[in-house]
Amino acid sequence: MSQASWSSPTTPAPLPSWPETQRRSANIWQLTRNELFKLWKRRLVWGLLGLDLFFVLAAWLVLVFYAIKTRDGFDPGHLLGGATGLMNAVGQPMTLGRRGGEFIAVALGGLAFGGEFSSGAIRLVLSRGVNRASYLIAKYLALAIACLALVLAGLLMSMILTNFLIIIHQPAPTLLNLDGNTIVTLLGICLGTMENFLLCLLLGSTLSIITRSAAFGIAAGFGYLIGEDIAAQILPVVGKSIHLPLGYQINQLLFTTNINAFYANTLPHALARGLDNLDGVIACTPMTSGCVPVGAGQALLVVLAWALVLGGISTYMFIKRDVLQ
Amino acid sequence: MLHPGTQNRPVAPLGDWNISPEPSRDIVLQTIGLTKAYGKRIAVNGLSLEVARGEVFGFLGPNGAGKTTTIRMLLNLIKPTFGEVRLFGQRLDQHSRNLLPRVGALIEQPAFQSYLSGRDNLIVVGGYTGGVDPLRVDEILDMVGLRERGVDRYSTYSLGMKQRLGVGAALLTDPELIILDEPGNGLDPAGIVEMRELIRKLAQMNKTIFVSSHILAEIRQFCTRIGIVRAGQIIATGGVDELLRSSSRWEVEVANPQYVCQLLAKVPVLHSVSIEQGLVVINAPSIKGHDLIYYLAQNNIWPESVRRSEEDLEHIFLRLTDKEAGL
Numbered sequence: 299m300s301q302a303s304w305s306s307p308t309t310p311a312p313l314p315s316w317p318e319t320q321r322r323s324a325n326i327w328q329l330t331r332n333e334l335f336k337l338w339k340r341r342l343v344w345g346l347l348g349l350d351l352f353f354v355l356a357a358w359l360v361l362v363f364y365a366i367k368t369r370d371g372f373d374p375g376h377l378l379g380g381a382t383g384l385m386n387a388v389g390q391p392m393t394l395g396r397r398g399g400e401f402i403a404v405a406l407g408g409l410a411f412g413g414e415f416s417s418g419a420i421r422l423v424l425s426r427g428v429n430r431a432s433y434l435i436a437k438y439l440a441l442a443i444a445c446l447a448l449v450l451a452g453l454l455m456s457m458i459l460t461n462f463l464i465i466i467h468q469p470a471p472t473l474l475n476l477d478g479n480t481i482v483t484l485l486g487i488c489l490g491t492m493e494n495f496l497l498c499l500l501l502g503s504t505l506s507i508i509t510r511s512a513a514f515g516i517a518a519g520f521g522y523l524i525g526e527d528i529a530a531q532i533l534p535v536v537g538k539s540i541h542l543p544l545g546y547q548i549n550q551l552l553f554t555t556n557i558n559a560f561y562a563n564t565l566p567h568a569l570a571r572g573l574d575n576l577d578g579v580i581a582c583t584p585m586t587s588g589c590v591p592v593g594a595g596q597a598l599l600v601v602l603a604w605a606l607v608l609g610g611i612s613t614y615m616f617i618k619r620d621v622l623q
Numbered sequence: 624m625l626h627p628g629t630q631n632r633p634v635a636p637l638g639d640w641n642i643s644p645e646p647s648r649d650i651v652l653q654t655i656g657l658t659k660a661y662g663k664r665i666a667v668n669g670l671s672l673e674v675a676r677g678e679v680f681g682f683l684g685p686n687g688a689g690k691t692t693t694i695r696m697l698l699n700l701i702k703p704t705f706g707e708v709r710l711f712g713q714r715l716d717q718h719s720r721n722l723l724p725r726v727g728a729l730i731e732q733p734a735f736q737s738y739l740s741g742r743d744n745l746i747v748v749g750g751y752t753g754g755v756d757p758l759r760v761d762e763i764l765d766m767v768g769l770r771e772r773g774v775d776r777y778s779t780y781s782l783g784m785k786q787r788l789g790v791g792a793a794l795l796t797d798p799e800l801i802i803l804d805e806p807g808n809g810l811d812p813a814g815i816v817e818m819r820e821l822i823r824k825l826a827q828m829n830k831t832i833f834v835s836s837h838i839l840a841e842i843r844q845f846c847t848r849i850g851i852v853r854a855g856q857i858i859a860t861g862g863v864d865e866l867l868r869s870s871s872r873w874e875v876e877v878a879n880p881q882y883v884c885q886l887l888a889k890v891p892v893l894h895s896v897s898i899e900q901g902l903v904v905i906n907a908p909s910i911k912g913h914d915l916i917y918y919l920a921q922n923n924i925w926p927e928s929v930r931r932s933e934e935d936l937e938h939i940f941l942r943l944t945d946k947e948a949g950l
Contacts, residue, residue: 323720324753332750340738418734422792425698425730426751427723620701 323427329436333410337444342409346402347451350395354452357394358459361387366466383471385480387460388453389487395452396491403445403495404519407502410441411616412512421621430617438503445495449488493601498523500605504612648675651800651831652697656706659692659855666692668855669706674833674848676799679826681846681863682835683940689855690835691731694804697833698728710800724752727798729806733789735777741788742773748792755795767791782809790821801825803834807841819845839940851943858943866939873905873915876927883924890918 324332337343414420423433463470501522506515652674659667667689674680684690695701697708699719708715710722735744742760749755764773767787772780780788786809793801806822807815822845825832836842842849843863850860859866877883880903887896887905894906905915912929919926 322753323724324751328750328753332747335743335750336736336739336747339743340736342738414736417737418732419736421695421698421700421730422734422748423751424700425723425726425728426748427699427720427726428751429720621695622701 323429324432326432326436326439329428329433330439333437333440334443337410337440343406343444346405347448350399350402350448351451351455353398354391354395354455355459357391358456360394361390362463362466365463380471381475381477381480384460384473384475385483387463387471388456388480388484391456391459392452392484392487392491395456396494399448399452399491399495400498400523401520402448403498404502404523405516406441406444407499407504408506408512408516408519410437411503411612412506412510412515415506415510416512424621431613434613434616438499441499441503442496445499446492448495449492452491453484453488493598497601497604497608500608500612504608504615507612507615648673650674650709651676651678651711652680652833653709653712654693654697654706655709657693657696657703657708658705659689659696659701660704666855667696667703670852670855670857671706672850672857672860674800674831676831677826677829678848679822679832679834679846681842681849682833682852683837683839683842683849684835684852685837688852690837690852691804692855693852694728694730694802694833694835697802698726698730699723700730724796725798726800726802727793727796728802728804729786729789729793730802730804732782732808733785733792735785735788735792737778738776740774740776741769741780741784744777744788745792745795749795752796759795763791763795766794783811783814786810786814790818794825798830800831800833803832805836806834807836807838815841851940853943871931873907873910873912874899874928874930874932875903875905875915875919876901876929877903877919877924878927879924883919886922886924 414423424430457473461472464472498519502515502519504515505518506512509515509518650673652672654670654672657667657670658665670689670693672680682690682693692701696703697710697715699708699715702716711725713722715722735741736747739747742764745760745763746755746757749760761770761773764770767790769784769787769791772784777785777788786806790803790806793803803822806818810818819841822832822834826845826847834842834846846863848860848862849866851858875883880898880901883903884896884898887893887903892907892910896906897904912931916926916929
């Protein structure tokens with residue numbers, strides 16, 4: 299590595315001055331803009347966005363594969379043309395891709411916070427007088443915008459891919475079949491996916507703030523996401539086998555609260571079943587024998603409670619703890 | 624009898640060499656009883672110091688003495704267990720948002736976003752104080768000699784280049800107070816010389832500089848005052864010249880050293896008088912040479928030579944830190 303000269307030996311550069319009026323740490327909006335700049339410039343973020351789109355593409359390919367293989371896919375009510383077909387054709391890649399997006403959201407949260415702790419860059423930030431709470435909020439806002447970009451990119455990708463169905467089968471849905479109900483369902487999927495990503499973002503962020511490490515935070519977050527799927531298979535059996543009121547209450551609490559898919563009731567039968575299979579513990583739908591339908595209000599309440607717990611822990615840790623890195 | 628001007632001058636013993644700041648001084652940085660404890664371990668213990676505007680204050684201490692912990696408290700990165708930090712006369716814990724943007728700091732190894740270029744990193748750092756003109760970023764890159772490598776990713780920089788970028792970031796908003804923690808770390812000899820020149824240049828611009836180091840030669844060359852810290856406590860503060868003078872002694876070459884020794888031993892302001900290798904050695908940092916000669920002449924003693932010898936800063940530092948540690 300070559301070392302550039304420190305300064306010109308003949309004509310040392312004068313020290314420039316700085317206007318007095320600008321000597322105040324940035325507010326939340328300025329900090330958010332700064333964080334967005336950092337995300338924009340980070341190749342890894344673009345890589346994760348690409349990965350999310352790959353998940354959507356893979357989900358679409360799976361959909362097409364089964365549609366061709368079984369021919370059931372083009373039965374009435376599924377991918378056969380019309381508004382319901384369009385709802386399925388756009389919604390299924392999105393809901394399947396959502397699972398991959400959850401991991402991406404955890405990684406984003408972990409990298410954004412844990413990365414700065416691991417590298418020590420956090421001390422440069424906080425030594426500039428930046429209010430810790432403002433910085434935390436700004437970071438969350440910027441990451442939320444990144445998550446919104448993930449959702450919208452997934453929607454766009456899914457909508458574009460839908461139009462290619464007509465190549466393999468006619469009739470097939472296209473965007474020309476878009477109607478009011480389909481728009482409402484797609485918005486519900488987007489909203490639910492966004493809410494789901496934000497929760498995962500909080501999870502990754504909180505774990506990385508607690509451990510002060512991106513690697514540990516991301517690993518723990520991934521562990522949770524994988525673990526909940528395993529738990530989804532085991533816990534209902536355990537809960538029911540206890541044959542005690544408490545066991546049923548635990549079962550009820552854990553498996554009837556559809557915290558990440560409150561829109562499941564609005565989905566067509568096939569999509570709801572797919573979502574149930576994907577989301578394990580946190581995505582019970584009326585389609586599952588062990589679950590009871592949960593209203594949007596209750597689902598949102600549970601999400602809000604989790605968000606408050608995760609947000610509270612991360613805020614307390616971030617503001618109160620010493621920066622030792 | 625000694626010269627009237629110096630007769631009753633109090634002489635501070637070495638180690639108790641704390642000088643109270645003059646009331647007129649504009650105190651930029653002040654710590655009052657600063658203490659940080661991690662469980663039972665006390666990293667910084669009741670540290671009080673003051674740095675006036677325009678001073679280059681050297682914060683000296685062996686590794687693990689509590690220098691970096693102190694600096695972190697000065698920058699609100701860690702909260703003191705007891706005591707307080709005042710910057711520009713205001714409490715840091717209550718006004719950090721207004722005070723810290725007036726401070727530029729480089730703490731240990733510089734740490735930037737590894738995925739950003741040097742230039743983008745400076746833009747981001749400027750963003751923490753509300754944004755920075757890209758022209759200013761270029762000026763700073765010029766100043767630290769990174770103009771050509773500014774577009775390269777930070778992760779590709781050598782340690783010396785990272786250190787320079789850290790200095791650049793510290794100077795980005797033209798701070799009034801600059802805190803540098805071991806600024807010579809990672810720099811090659813030429814880089815260290817240039818760093819020293821930069822600090823001198825900043826001092827000429829009436830910047831207040833607080834620089835920590837364990838390299839005494841470095842500190843001696845540009846610091847106006849120093850503080851020596853050991854086991855989390857300040858054991859001495861004062862001007863560099865003052866410290867050197869306080870450790871100075873007089874060596875007098877005379878024909879009858881025994882007699883002179885007995886004579887001088889009666890003078891109260893002289894700490895100690897002894898004979899070493901035929902010379903009368905007087906430990907009295909505050910007395911002046913002409914006072915000594917005047918006194919000897921009054922007693923009809925005519926020395927062959929009167930020479931002042933000074934202990935170097937390194938020896939003073941080692942002696943003070945060893946003494947405080949009970950070594």
